Amino acid sequence: MSVNISTGVGTLCFATPFFNASGPLCTTLLELEDLGRSEACAILSKSCTVEPREGNPLPRYADFEGGSINSMGLPNLGYRVYMEMYPYLWRYDKPIISSVSGLSLKDTLLIVREMCGVDELDAIEINLSCPNVVGKPQVAYDFDQTREVLQEVGRICTKPWGVKLPPYFDFVHFEEMAKILNESGVSFVTCINSLGNGLVIDAERECVVIKPKGGFGGVGGRMIKPIGLSNVRKFRELLRSDISIIGVGGIVSGRDVFEYILAGADAVQIGTQLQQEGVSVFARLGRELREVMERKGYSSLGEFKGKLKML
Ligand code: RRO
Numbered sequence: 001m002s003v004n005i006s007t008g009v010g011t012l013c014f015a016t017p018f019f020n021a022s023g024p025l026c027t028t029l030l031e032l033e034d035l036g037r038s039e040a041c042a043i044l045s046k047s048c049t050v051e052p053r054e055g056n057p058l059p060r061y062a063d064f065e066g067g068s069i070n071s072m073g074l075p076n077l078g079y080r081v082y083m084e085m086y087p088y089l090w091r092y093d094k095p096i097i098s099s100v101s102g103l104s105l106k107d108t109l110l111i112v113r114e115m116c117g118v119d120e121l122d123a124i125e126i127n128l129s130c131p132n133v134v135g136k137p138q139v140a141y142d143f144d145q146t147r148e149v150l151q152e153v154g155r156i157c158t159k160p161w162g163v164k165l166p167p168y169f170d171f172v173h174f175e176e177m178a179k180i181l182n183e184s185g186v187s188f189v190t191c192i193n194s195l196g197n198g199l200v201i202d203a204e205r206e207c208v209v210i211k212p213k214g215g216f217g218g219v220g221g222r223m224i225k226p227i228g229l230s231n232v233r234k235f236r237e238l239l240r241s242d243i244s245i246i247g248v249g250g251i252v253s254g255r256d257v258f259e260y261i262l263a264g265a266d267a268v269q270i271g272t273q274l275q276q277e278g279v280s281v282f283a284r285l286g287r288e289l290r291e292v293m294e295r296k297g298y299s300s301l302g303e304f305k306g307k308l309k310m311l
Helices: 029-037 079-092 105-115 143-156 171-182 222-238 254-263 272-277 281-296
Strands: 007-009 012-014 018-020 043-048 061-064 067-070 096-100 123-127 161-165 188-191 195-199 216-220 244-248 267-270
Touching (some): 007 244, 018 043, 029 043, 029 079, 061 272, 067 222, 079 096, 079 105, 096 105, 105 143, 123 188, 143 171, 171 222, 188 222, 216 222, 222 244, 222 254, 244 254, 254 267, 254 281, 267 272, 267 281, 272 281
Parallel strands (some): 018 267, 043 096, 096 123, 123 161, 161 188, 188 244, 244 267
Antiparallel strands (some): 007 012, 067 216
8 A cells, every 4th residue: 555644834845744853953054964865854954043152061962761851052053054054955855944043032033034035945933932041931931922923923924934832731821822823824833842941860970961050951752742742732623724733742653753643733843863863763754654554544644634533
C-alpha cells in the first residue's frame, strides 16, 4: 500500500509532517544546510534578535532521563545574517521559515518588516515564549501584551505568519488565548515551547546541571509529550479551522508523530530528539510513521488527523 505523508500549514506545502523546532542545530548556515539536505520538510532558523547574541554562560544545555533542560539565552547571529542566508537555502526546495524573537515589540516589528522583503523566505514564526532571557518574561503569559503584538504584527506582515506558544495548563487560559488568536491574522500556531524554569539536579554531584539562572531552564523532550498533546488538542478544539497547528514536545518516534496528528496537529517539530540524534532523525521518523500508518490501513494523514476518539 502506498502511504502519503505530505501535509500543509496554511498555504505552505510540506512533503512530510516533520521539521526542526527553532533551537537545536539551526543557528549557523552549516546547520541550516544540513537541515536542507535532510528529510525535514522545512527549514526553520533559530529565533533571532536585532543584534547578535552570545547567549548565556556554558554549560547551558543538558540531557537527563526525561528529556533535556536548556537555558541557551537566545544565542543567534542577528536577523541581518539570517536574511542573507535564506537565498542560499532556497536550493533545497522546501519552505524556509524564520523564527523571530525581538527583545521588544519595536524590535520584533523592525525584524518582521525587513524579513518581509526577502523573497526566498516563506513564513515567519514569532516566538512569544522564550523562557530564558533574564528580565524578559514570556510574552504569551501576558494576554494584553500578546494581543498588542499580534495586532501590530498583523498590520505589517505580508507573509504567512504564526506564533510559538508556551504550554498552558488551565482551560480558562486556553480560551482567552484562543480568542486572541482567532481575532488575529495568524495562519498557524506552534505549541509548545519548553516548560519554563524547570530544575534538574545531579544527586551524585549535589549540583545543578546547567550554569545560568541558578540551574533553572526550559524542559523539553520525552517527559513533556502529554502537555504538548493537550495543548495541540485544546487549541484544535478552540481555534478557527483555517488556523493550522504545529505540534512540538517530546516526539521521539513515528508513533509520537501519529499521536500529535490524531490530536489535531497539521505538522510537528522536533527539538530535543534532533539535538540528541542529529538530522537523520527525520528519515527514521518517516519510516516509523509510514509503518504505523500501513499497519492501521491509513494512506494519508487526513484520514486520521484530529480524529482522536473519546471514551
Ligand atoms: O534560546 C533559548 O534559551 C530558548 C528559546 Br529562544 C526558546 O524559545 N525556548 C527555549 O527552550 N530556549
